[in-house]
Amino acid sequence: MRIPEFSQAEVLVAGDVMLDRYWHGSTGRISPEAPVPVVRIGGREDRPGGAANVALGLSALGARARLLAPVGRDEAADVLDRLLDAAGVTRHWRRHEGMATTSKLRVLSQHQQMIRLDFEDPPEPGWPLTADDLAAALGDSGVAAVVLSDYAKGALAEPAALIAAAQARGVPVLVDPKRPDFEAYRGASVLTPNRGEFERVAGPCPDAETLVRRAQALLSAHDLGALVITRGEEGMTVVARGEDAIHVAAQARDVFDVTGAGDTVIAVLAGALAAGEDLGHAAALANLAAGVAVGKLGTATVSPTELHRAAAAWQPTVERGVTDPERLPTAVRNLQRQGERVVMTNGCFDLLHPGHVAYLEQARALGDRLVVAVNDDASVSRLKGESRPVVPLADRMAVLAGLASVDWVVPFSEDTPAALIEAIAPDILVKGGDYRVEQIAGHESVLSRGGEVRVLPFRAGYSTTGILKRLRGGSTAPDG
Known part of the structure; x- marks a missing residue:
């Protein structure tokens, strides 16, 4: 999965900020004063929370982050100032004199939260951010996206006014x-609701079809561009007006702490959109980042290195290897909506040799995934003669599936894979040998969708026919 250059992105975050405080210690006895554990505090840590955590997350990715928020004139705001200044976040x-900056104190022992204490005041007049505040923060900057981080603490009492102000500047709002x-x-x-937040508005959704249908209704009812709904172990669903829904599968992770996972999602989503990615790819990246974040303690950011590592380990919903050609088109569409480029090639691959291996590695290097379509035994016999194939279909596919360059292997029974190519709809169609593009089966359907058709040379000196001739005592000259 491609990771964008986040340093090209500038994002303004507006909303409720808070200071997350963590006190760590050991506990080995129960208080004689009450039936509660006694925690001997050994360490303390402060982290930005809420909208400040979103801004911190953007900065950790390498994006330029701005933060607009009301705060009090108190120690918590001063701590936030120091932490955000160190991270390079522009505040x-x-x-406000009469406002207490929200802070949350968590007491933990052996990574288990024992108690949380919240320090906050109810909203008062004059706290909410205004359209003028947003315009002043935008200034003449290169902000390419605005995030409204609403924690219901009073900063975003009138979000519609802020949305309109940003949209008037041509800046998308998340x-x-x-x-x-x-x-x-x-x-x-x-909008990026989690499942609970979405169902509180839309009603219970027992299946994905119901969820998508109700999401489309909400988009129309409230003039929204898209909903990115996080669904826990079921991953993420992206529903945009006038487009097919995208379901992004969650990656298997040990969940350590879900605190701040929503902040991570919207930070990566906004950063990717501001860097020029489309919504599907941005959502896939946000899904990966959320999987990293929940494996950490407390509000946590995700670095580009961690995102690259997660992307390298990411697997699509259809498992790699020999697969059903009827299932593969849906998986390919989902990958393409998430920004991946799918390459496809075909052949008999009767006796796999170094020429084949080098060719498939070149094909895979053209994109993110490689599909190899393989002639079944009957079609090989029609093309090559009754003595072929030497290796049966199941064995040929198993060997191909074992190559690091190959993601999926699918069979076809026709003389050409044109119908299969049209169904899978790759971004790049590749053929090896001395062909013209118009001679390659399936080229019309690929080119008509704006795809590419490439011809790659075979490595000289290797061919199945030549190997068989040598084994049968025929000519030893390589025949390419």
């Missing part, structure tokens, strides 16, 4: 919603 604070009514976010480009 646009709206300081919202992490907390309200039971999405009308407050009318006109937003993307």
Whole structure:
């Protein structure tokens, strides 16, 4: 999966900030004063939370992050200042004398949370951010996306005004919603509710079909561009107006702490969109990043190195290897919506030799995934003669599936794979040998969709026919 150059992205985050405090210690006895454990504090840690964590997440990716938020004139705001300054986040604070900056203190022992203490004041008049505040923070910057991080603490009392102000500047707005009514976010480009937040608005969704149908209804009702719904172990669903839904599978992870996972999702989503990626690919990256974040303790950011590592380990919903040609087209469409380029080639591959291996490695290097279509035994006999194939179909496919360059192997029974190529719809069709593009089966369907057709040379001196001739005592001259 391609990782964008996040350093090209600039994002403004506006909303509720808070200070997350962690006190760590050991516990080995129960208090004589009450039936509660006694924690001997041995370490303390402060981290930005809420909208500040989103900005921190963007900065950790290498993006340029700005943060607009109301804070108090207190020690918690001063700590946030120091932490965000160290991370390179540009702040646009709206300081209020009578406001206490929200802070949350978690006491942990052996990585288990014993208690959480929240320090916050109810909202008062004058706290909410305004369209003028947003315009001032945008200034003449190169901000390519705005995130509204709504934790229902009072900063975003009138989100529609902020959305309209950003949209008037041509800047898309992403919202992490907390309200039971999405009308407050009318006109937003993307909303990122989790399953619970979505069903609180849309009603229970027993299956994916119901979820997509109700999501489309909400998009129309509230003039929203798209919904990116995080669904825990079921991954993520992207529903955009006028487009097919995208279901992104979750990757198997040990979940250590879900704190701040939503912040990670919207930070990566906004950063990727601001870097020029489309929504499908941005959502796939956000899904990967969330999987990394939940494996960490507390509010956590994800680095480009971690994202690259997760992308390298990512697997699509159809498992690698020999697969059913009827299942593969859907998997390929999903990958393409997530920004991956799928390469396809075909052949008999009767006796696999170094020429084949080098050719398949070249083909795979043209994209992110490689599909190899293999003639079945009957079609090989029709093409090569009754003595072929030497190796039966199941064995040929098993050997191909074992190559690191090959993602999927599928059989076909026709004389050409044109119908299979049209069904799978690769981005790049590759053929080896001395062909013209118009001679390659399936070239019309690939080119008509804006894809590419490439011809790669075979390595001289290797061919199945030549190997068989030598084995049967025929000519020893290589025949290419």
